[in-house]
Amino acid sequence: MISRVEVQETNSMIREMNLDVRTITMGISLMDCAHEDMNVFNRNIYDKITRTAENLVKTGEDLEKHFGVPIVNKRISVTPISIAAGGLKTDTFVPVAEALDRAAKEVGVNFIGGFSALVQKGFTNGDRVLIDSIPEALAVTERVCSSVNVGSSRNGINMDAVKKMGDIILRTAERTADRGSIGCAKLVVFCNAVEDNPFMAGAFHGVGEQECVINVGVSGPGVVKRALEEVKGKDFETLCETIKRTAFKVTRVGQLVAQEASKRLGVPFGIIDLSLAPTPEIGDSIAEIFQVMGLEEAGAPGTTAALAILNDNVKKGGVMASSYVGGLSGAFIPVSEDHGMIEAVQRGALTLEKLEAMTCVCSVGLDMIAIPGNTSAATISGIIADESAIGMVNNKTTAVRIIPVIGKDVGEVVEFGGLLGYAPIMPVNAFNCAPFIERGGRIPAPIHSFKN
């Protein structure tokens, strides 16, 4: 029999500590939509998405009531468009993005991911068309998210793509300059991108995936923070155990919701992504967890170690709670989506360089960081190259979601609104790296032995 204490614990996690299921993401393959005519292709993908995801939002809302736990986002990821639309005789995929946007609005999801290209080793014609379409596509659509994988531990780094993406990010920023360059908040550059990530903006339905799948992202920084408040001053063993136990409980909720969603929708369950994803709300912050661990601000010496502990123990606790774990699984460290990180930047505790160090041990990478609008494309490429190198050498996913805010400079703030939050513009190292980026070509894959 369920005890009163257990019921109270679960419900206070939901009520007071922002426990929620962050996203139910339906992955849909668009492989069978291929056609050489743009209109037919767009009709095919629109029909397939709206038909397959018809009940996604309703089911999410029903489950929310059923279990009494908020399910914040319902989303869709699709086959990378550079592949699905590869047969089109066209020089722009912008109309495809518009079709995706219409489909997303029709079924009521708040984001659709997969306007993507995988170019870690080189470009196909479709990849080139897709990448060139990104600035316009992200400007004229509202819910479409884009990602480009430029490197992997197996293949090395495509430096031509790194160079190109510096320019594309800048053009996307310029094209959406009137809205705080928000286009860049929907664009991720990856190294070692995963095929089953349910979190935006980097979600896409990988080519190794099945026809249709349900992936669920759980969260709960607030729950971890509260649990750690109970063990203040205790040693690291206690600290790690507490994170593990909490992650276990949080993940169990995700597993339950995922299985139930999968059954009700008649779509196979893919994975649970065990991520601590902050929101701008007070008490839902990764930086607050660092503070409870004993750091004055995120960015203080010790932050990388604290993040490593958090990331590893979230995985250790969560793995046993779910039958399939995948996605990015770990702790996200977006700046604009976490009020504690914003505060740390504003107080001068957290710099871009420290964030880069933190990305060696976090689940993804440099995320939602606003930089001055006059930053050069080469500098952005340099940042992408650094981040990709960390991912490539350490066999982990890394990413760059950086926003050069046109017309703003260090000390100013950009407001994105909603889950995307707001961000102070951070200074960027101004020394030149253009000749390095200009070289072009590929960085060969790293050696996988002699690991010291």
Added chain:
Amino acid sequence: MTRPRWRESYIKEELGLKGIITVLGKDKVGIIAKVCTYLADHNVNILDISQTIIQGYFNMMMIVDISSPTKSFETLVEELQELGRSIGVEIKLQHEDIFNTMHRI
């Protein structure tokens, strides 16, 4: 791809059959009466009930049988929430599986 339509009867077949009702709020006359009347009207049997009052705050937990309610589970959730609003307390009905999953291996 086959996409079987979700059926109302599905909950009864596949999931556990119990719901947990929690009521939180300032104590006043008739909270239990109102909740119990609603449940009786909708053929929901009460299996277990416990309550405490700490510093004037009412805290009740009920385990109920939801194997044959006259309305869908989701409707019961909404109507109980509404009933709570009308008497100034928070009433929450949840499927027991969320607690079982979180606290039992």
